[in-house]
Amino acid sequence: MSLKLPAPVERFTTDSDQPLRQGAYRSALRDERLAAILGSSLGILFSVCFVTGLYSHLQQHPLSWLPIPARPAGLYRLSQGVHVVSGIASVPVLIAKLWLVWPRFVSFPVAKRASQVVERIGLFPLVAGGIFMTFSGVANIAQWYPWRFSFTASHYWMAWVTMGSIVAHLGAKWAIARRALTRPSRRPALADADPVLGTTAEVAGDGLSRRGLLVTVGAASGLLTLTTIGQTIRPLRRLGLLAPRDPATGPQGRPVNRGAANAGVVDLANSAAYRLEVSGRVARPLSLTLDQLWAIPTHTTELPIACVEGWSYSARWSGVRVRDLLAMAGAEPDRTVLLESLEPRGAYRTSTLNAGQAADRDTLLATELDGEPLALDHGFPCRLIAPNRPGVLQTKWVTKVVVL
């Protein structure tokens, strides 16, 4: 059977029957089904990214009535890995989706009905939010901060705006998307040609087919994932061409975030005046010299450092259990514990352990990494290492333990 090609269509009639400017909308790829497939993929990726991002936010800004449990030990590592992977993988999908719907933004007249005006306005936070979230996230992973505002605050609040507009968009497009996704994908006869442009690309023969475009987008997402996931999955580290971190490069074969020199702690950490102090709500405040710290029985455990930026490594740590230290000082039970670093300033100089985290058998002030004395850049004389915790809360160069 030979199909007659349809004449180029200049009208866009999906759900907002407005004529487009001449020639603004030529590619037959730009059809409903493709928009629905890309849109739902993006919706799934963004939702996964949102949930894991929310978890990361709660870890760093805990709610008193929702204490973060210390177990499972590797949960944060998994969750943050998924967060960064889903964010990176969404970039090609977002680009394809924007390219696909772009003619809508430049179509004229802007809108006929009030409902369309509202829908158009609603697209602004959706598009701006999607672009902002992926751009700021990727820039953060690359440790590039081309803005003046706080990354964490803006990334967090824009996530709500973006998710809110996704939900609204989904509500507006539900019926269309459903129809487009459930319609069997076959070569359409001219009679039941695609409502957007007459027929699909397979019929129109307009360069890249719909399937070809989807395969390209999927491959781009997969490739981006594969070339960055090596920063956290060690066997894949050779593939990590785009990964900002190599999990095996750094002092003691481990990457470092903010070394001792940058943190301004070299002299303090090496000083004979160093003490580990345990104070606050304790019966016997402690002030331990290095020798006294080393004399306390140690515990060894395998735990990950999982940076919010998505890279991570698992290592064997030995050190004093925080709960043993608290018992030595006669601390009141079930208390929040504040840890302070030698680092004189900056957001990372303190972190807190909730009661459950402080009491965990694997919550240590580590003095050894993989059986060797802890390197200065990894937090010598001692650093916190605890299960299910973002890297940013694994405070290095600890000098004070305060029972609150």
Ligand SMILES: Nc1nc2c(c(=O)[nH]1)N[C@H]1C(S)=C(S)[C@@H](COP(=O)(O)O)O[C@H]1N2
């Ligand atoms: N005092 C202090 N502790 C810190 C940091 C810091 O800048 N200062 N960086 C944190 C971050 S963001 C991470 S990911 C881990 C990295 O640990 P590492 O450098 O030993 O790999 O240390 C954490 N502990």
Ligand SMILES: [Mo]
């Ligand atoms: Mo980090």
